[in-house]
Amino acid sequence: MATTAEYRLGEFTFPRGWFMVATSEEVTSVPVGVRYFGEDWVLYRGQSGRAYMVEAYCPHMGTHLANNHTSYIVKDKEHVEGESIRCPYHGWRFGPDGKCDDIPYSPAAIPKAACLKSWKLIERAGCIWTWYDPEGGEPDYDLPAFENYGAPGWVNWNVRALGELASHPQEIVDNMADKAHLGPVHGSIDMVLFENEFDGVTCRQILTAGHKTLAGDGSEPMTNDTWYAGPGILQSVMIGEYPSHMLIAHTPVDDGVVKVWYGLLVKVPNDTPTEADRAIAAGYEQAGVDAFAQDFEIWGNKRACIHPMMVQGDGPFHKVRIWYKQFYNPRERAAEFQGRVNGRMVTKGTQQDPWTEAA
Structure with a gap:
């Protein structure tokens, strides 16, 4: 680590x-x-x-x-x-x-x-x-509301503690820019769009793609809207037959060690979920845990990536790392880091943004 x-x-x-x-x-x-x-x-x-x-x-x-x-x-x-x-x-x-x-x-x-x-x-x-806050200040942004928790038609998450990971959280946050790992690790196919947006304390990833198993042959691509609100709380909303709202939280234990949790809210047909609805939601939750375990295994068995060797087709790792620095420096410098990254960035190499520029 x-x-x-x-x-x-x-x-x-x-x-x-x-x-x-x-x-x-x-x-x-x-x-x-x-x-x-x-x-x-x-x-x-x-x-x-x-x-x-x-x-x-x-x-x-x-x-x-x-x-x-x-x-x-x-x-x-x-x-x-x-x-x-x-x-x-x-x-x-x-x-x-x-x-x-x-x-x-x-x-x-x-x-x-x-x-x-x-x-x-x-x-x-x-x-x-x-x-x-190492400076002892009051919160400068709000704790997320997690609006879908307890809402009609949603099965609440059963948040699982996945244990400690001997990895600096920088390696976890890097996933926000990591377009190229989605196929080899998670089974994404026929990628339509991969973009990042930076807005203050929020770092967002929009992915539209098929999947080897979840979306069949890719004819029905899924869209995932994934975002960090601050450095330790990630949420992701997936649109599909059963929309879901994922939580991944990671908290520093020591320098270079984090504790990680996973949860998944699932939208079901009935305002008051039935036992059948809960069983479906449990299946989606397990599938989500299994998918996250693919990342967990990578992080737990890699050396630290201090300087990524970036090539064409990688996402904007450099921007994610600049965005992340705002939380490790005095809050008076936050606007400095935000100003260097705020905005939208689309990564080429997808159906929507192919390698050859459109005429």
Whole structure:
């Protein structure tokens, strides 16, 4: 694996943006340890049902707040009280804002330094999301709405955690420009159109093509509209007999390591999906997971591509990489990178844009 510095992306190790940290069902009143952005954290739900994420280690003596099953704090179900979490070692209690609000054995005032870093979370579309900014700023763009989640006639996704991948996210984002891999890896045929559009924090790919199995002989090409909203959330809408809305989320764990999730919403004929509808949606979801696994295998078995050897017919890797840099640099420079790429770019070598220029 390679590091952010080796890709020369910018001065920050991890990118600014919205990121997934868990599925909703993973976060309960039993605290769980996670690791993101090179640090350890604890996720838990308070009595209200709201999810929280705080620094993992108690400032008192460095105890991990989640990784314990034998302390009487845990056995007596005092680990989470109200919206607060107790340390299993000495019982110090911390509120969701990270401030210590109780030291049960000490009559002295609570030290001001007795606090944990805490994160703002949003629960949406069956997932838990957080905003990360190495500069500590508020979000400068919105978390996607995921409009089709819960909408009539759509089967909601069952988001799957695909595990950690020892690959820098740059390699994943490169797929937005990678026209040439779609045939050899994914089975695309008779490509009609491949284009990219850059607009601020959004990077979009439009693909119209047949497919070796999903579209028969290619007489009925499919159109996929795929876009990143920021550096860590990809969505893709496919138009067909059963329209689908895909989610791929990847979040940095350490420099050069990401955790990846996959989900698929499927449009079915009935406003209230039947069991038959759900079975069809499950089949589409598995097919999508299998297709994404084709990329996953490539990324997991390649060396870092610091300098792509581009040839005619490749997509605009250079533009994708410039677009991506905006998230690794101070936000005051974002417009600089956006200004270098904003606009639409069509890659030749398709039916709509053949190698020979039209007269």
